[in-house]
Amino acid sequence: MSESAFLPYGRQTIEEDDVAAVAAALRGEYLTTGPMVSRFEKALAERVGASGVVACASATVGLHLATAAIGLGPGDFAIVPTVTFLATANAVRYCGAEVVFADVDARTGLMTPETLEEAIARCPVPPRAIMPVHLNGWSCDMAQIGAIARRHGARVVEDAAHALGATTPDRNGVTVPVGGGADSDLIVFSFHPVKTVAMGEGGAVAARDPELLRSLALLRSHGMEREASRFTNKDLGFDANGSVNPWYYEMQELGWNYRVTDIQCALGLNQLSKLDRFLARRGEIADLYDSALADLASIARPVPRSLSGTSGWHLYPILIDFDRLEATRAEIVHWLREKHAVGTQVHYVPVHLQPYYRGRYGSAQLPGALEYYKRVLSIPFYPGLSDDEVERVSEALHDVLAVGGTSR
Numbered sequence: 001m002s003e004s005a006f007l008p009y010g011r012q013t014i015e016e017d018d019v020a021a022v023a024a025a026l027r028g029e030y031l032t033t034g035p036m037v038s039r040f041e042k043a044l045a046e047r048v049g050a051s052g053v054v055a056c057a058s059a060t061v062g063l064h065l066a067t068a069a070i071g072l073g074p075g076d077f078a079i080v081p082t083v084t085f086l087a088t089a090n091a092v093r094y095c096g097a098e099v100v101f102a103d104v105d106a107r108t109g110l111m112t113p114e115t116l117e118e119a120i121a122r123c124p125v126p127p128r129a130i131m132p133v134h135l136n137g138w139s140c141d142m143a144q145i146g147a148i149a150r151r152h153g154a155r156v157v158e159d160a161a162h163a164l165g166a167t168t169p170d171r172n173g174v175t176v177p178v179g180g181g182a183d184s185d186l187i188v189f190s191f192h193p194v195k196t197v198a199m200g201e202g203g204a205v206a207a208r209d210p211e212l213l214r215s216l217a218l219l220r221s222h223g224m225e226r227e228a229s230r231f232t233n234k235d236l237g238f239d240a241n242g243s244v245n246p247w248y249y250e251m252q253e254l255g256w257n258y259r260v261t262d263i264q265c266a267l268g269l270n271q272l273s274k275l276d277r278f279l280a281r282r283g284e285i286a287d288l289y290d291s292a293l294a295d296l297a298s299i300a301r302p303v304p305r306s307l308s309g310t311s312g313w314h315l316y317p318i319l320i321d322f323d324r325l326e327a328t329r330a331e332i333v334h335w336l337r338e339k340h341a342v343g344t345q346v347h348y349v350p351v352h353l354q355p356y357y358r359g360r361y362g363s364a365q366l367p368g369a370l371e372y373y374k375r376v377l378s379i380p381f382y383p384g385l386s387d388d389e390v391e392r393v394s395e396a397l398h399d400v401l402a403v404g405g406t407s408r
Contacts, residue, residue, distance in 0.1 A: 007380040007389055008343040010194030010315070013278065018270050025266035032261040033221075040265035041204070043272055048164070049180020050187070050206035054216040055265060059161045059190030059203035061220075061258040063091035066186040066205050067129065069215040070155045072097045076128035079119045079154075081111035082350040082369045084133040088159045089351045097128065101352040101364055106371035107304050107319070109135045113144040115368065120152060127154045132184075134163035136303060136347070137282075137311035139178050143171045146183025156183065161190035164197055165279045166312035175309060179206045186212060191268050194382070196278050196312060199268035202260050223255030281383040282313035285390055289316055289379070292394035299324055300401055303376070315347060316381035318397075322374070325401065329377065332400050340396035345378045 025036055037055055045053040056062050072078060074096040080089045082101040089099045102111050102119035111132050120127060130149045132140040142158070149156045160166075163178045170181040179187045191202035207213050218225060228244040230252075231237035237248050290302060300320045305311065322329050329346075336342040350369045351357060380393050 004341045004392065006337075006341045006343060007385070007393060009345040009378045009380055011382045011384060012193040012198040013274075013383045014198070015274075018267055021266045021270040022263055025263045028262065030262050032259060032263075034262040036262035036265040036269065037260060040269045040272070043269055044189070044204055045206065047177070047179075047272060047275065048187070048189075048206055049177045051208040051210070052213040053204050053206045054213060054220060055202065055204045055260045055268075056220055056258045057203065057260050058201050059159075059188055059192070060087035060091070061256075062188040062190075062203035062205045063087055063131075063157070063159065064094050064256075065216050065219050065258060066157045066188055067091045067095045067097070068219050069205075069212050070129060070157065070185060072129055075125075077123050077125060078129035078131055079116060079123065079127050080131045080351070081115070081133050082352040082364075082366050083109045083135065083348055083372060084159060084351060085161070085348055086351060086354070088131055088133055089357065092129070092131070099357070099361070100127065101350075101357075101361075101366060103366040103368045104372060106368040108138065108306075109303065109317075109369075109372045109376070110138065110140050111145070113141060113148060116145060116148055120148070126152050129157055130154045131157045131159055133159040134161075134166065134178060134312070136317055137162055137166055137314040138306045139163055139166050139168035139309050142168055142181055142183040143173075146171060146181075149183075155185045158184045158187040160187050160312075161192075161195065161203075162314035163312040164189050164195065165275050166310055168309040178312065182208070185209065186216075191264075191271075194314075196282070196314060197268060197271040197275055199260075199264040199271065202264045202268055218253065219255040220258045221255060222257060223251045223253040225250045225252050278383045279313055282381065283311070285381060285383075285385055286311075286313060286316055288387065288390045289381075289394065292391065293318065293397065296398065296401060300397065313381075315378045317347060317376050317378045319372075319375040320377055320401070327400070332377070335400045336396055340392070340399070342380060342393050342396045344380075346373070346376060347378050349373065 041053040072095040076097040078092040083104045092099045100123045103115040160178050166178045167175050170176045187206040189204045191199040226249050300318050303317045352364045
């Protein structure tokens, strides 16, 4: 392997003030269910333009909370694009509902209004939920997807794990933050280390409807209700004088321990204050790659940028015409790692191809997803990359993608 430092496809950016924020939380009174959780929720809601946010242990947890909060269950169907991480579809199955996979645009990997309509046409009954996935940082066309959902009476849960800080036009043509639009019911974010804002593991669900926010908060913590006005058992909830028994709580529905800690939220809150800086640097790196790789356009192109809205810049994927190379994708990945110490990843194996889902639903014909998957490769992309390291990655790509392999 090259003696140069290995460059992974993604990496957290942790600075000394982040370490100090976590240390302060560790010295505080609460390690969990304390004030840092609500502070993080408030700051995130303000940033994404949501009425409220419920923080939780991961985005996978957030998707499960979201599907449970809208009442998804056995006999229901949800539309999920097949180009996504496993969690989007799995959250539907956690609730006992069924998945209908939608195809995606072969160039962007995004579910479109057209592929959504085609999936709805294959759905045995009107879908109960539609779950668009924002990919690589770019948003789906939420104005049109929201209109389709309303026409079919479906709830909308956005998987925005890749799109913190992104913007998109709403139904009125106004550009709004992902998370603050009126075209969906719930929006799920991720704070995994390779995301723009990291908190180790962590997620959050944003919403406008106060009843959905209440349901999310209850389900996050075993379904426990502590609001006295909502108690149903008055004998246990109140003493003989009508005062609330201070220890009392009610489990009114089945929930889970999906809480997030104050330690994680201390890190998340501090990282959130740097979001604009992180986004700006990721945008600069994207521009550098665009310029450096332009002469490879006949064989490798970046996934197209949206003509509307702005990106959350989670990944920088390129679409490579492997059919023109005298090498497979696996060989290219190996050569980049072993010869140049450059890491890559594929986002994602289409979920409908996974053995569990093939066994349950058979083989769907989703050609756009297969074409996208066949060509996509994510290259190093995170704020800590220097300009010199971006150049190093670009030179490595020029080397291993040389048609005919003459430079290898």
